[in-house]
């Protein structure tokens with residue numbers, strides 16, 4: 074990702090709104106990703122700031138404002154979905170880069186395909202995948218949580234969901250990874266073509282003889298009264314797969330690092346009867362996604378004007394970690410009830426996978442604590458963390474008494 078500094082700052086940006094902040098690299102080496110975002114919100118005197126980094130753009134630094142702006146698609150478009158805009162403008166994901174009303178019928182299908190009912194139907198499959206992965210290393214007393222569990226979990230769920238052999242999971246993950254993080258050995262377009270070639274026959278088969286699985290429900294739907302084209306059906310299937318991969322992996326990584334270094338949080342989670350309620354606080358505390366919007370017209374916000382064609386960074390971290398919304402927001406505090414956050418966004422693009430994500434987190438906790446009730450971090454230094462559209466932990470060594 075480029076970190077180009079804007080050649081000249083637009084005249085409508087007041088000097089007191091300017092900070093030096095790279096949204097794709099919010100911390101130095103060894104830094105704490107969430108602490109960096111919390112500090113930005115806590116230290117910034119205004120709700121909307123400007124940075125010259127990455128071509129120059131606004132950054133929302135206030136939780137409630139972020140939540141409101143997510144719900145203004147008539148003035149803030151998804152056409153530029155992430156920073157920097159010169160990379161984002163080449164991405165044409167469906168329906169993520171569409172605005173209402175074009176976006177709406179795709180969204181209706183996604184809502185149905187990822188509904189609580191569909192997720193309930195696949196609950197046992199997800200639990201079986203989680204159990205199998207943990208059973209693979211529990212006797213060892215150590216694991217790399219990212220390599221051995223969290224990075225494999227969502228792809229294996231997808232394989233189980235669509236009835237594909239688990240032996241293909243590694244190859245499919247290799248393609249998907251190259252589409253979210255640059256891989257010199259497998260360029261983006263190559264990876265995308267490989268993934269499309271693998272999924273196309275599956276999509277065709279599900280459309281010819283649909284079952285009640287997630288993919289069938291999604292792909293037999295109509296758009297404005299007409300059958301979806303094969304190309305759009307494939308693009309939608311790929312979007313669901315890719316959107317569900319990086320997000321859950323990274324949240325689980327941050328959560329397990331916190332738990333490994335906070336025995337009192339492990340003790341609290343030992344209470345199975347309260348665990349489901351605790352998941353919402355986990356989701357508040359560990360947001361990870363930074364997306365963007367493109368202003369379609371001039372909008373006055375927090376006493377400044379965002380001009381048409383300006384880009385606005387929308388870091389989901391600034392809501393759950395806002396000290397004006399939550400006291401001691403960096404603490405995982407299970408006494409909070411329905412804590413406010415924008416971890417899944419808000420408005421028309423609000424994550425349709427939120428229910429699946431919650432289920433995956435809860436199942437991971439259930440299966441893990443049933444086998445490994447106490448565990449600790451096994452590294453000499455804090456794990457290496459990267460920023461980006463989704464914050465990432467490189468690896469997470471853990472140990473326990475086997």
Ligand code: HEM
Nearest residue numbers: 168169316317320321324362416417418422424426429430
């Ligand atoms: C902890 C896990 C997750 C987080 C933090 C997360 C976060 C988000 C956010 C913030 C958005 C809004 C994007 C925008 O406003 O432009 C989004 C959209 C989306 N998410 Fe998730 N997500 C997660 C898991 C999932 C899962 C498991 C799936 C499905 C398999 C999924 C599928 C999608 C899709 C398809 C969209 C695009 C929706 C649209 O454009 O209307 N997500 N997600």
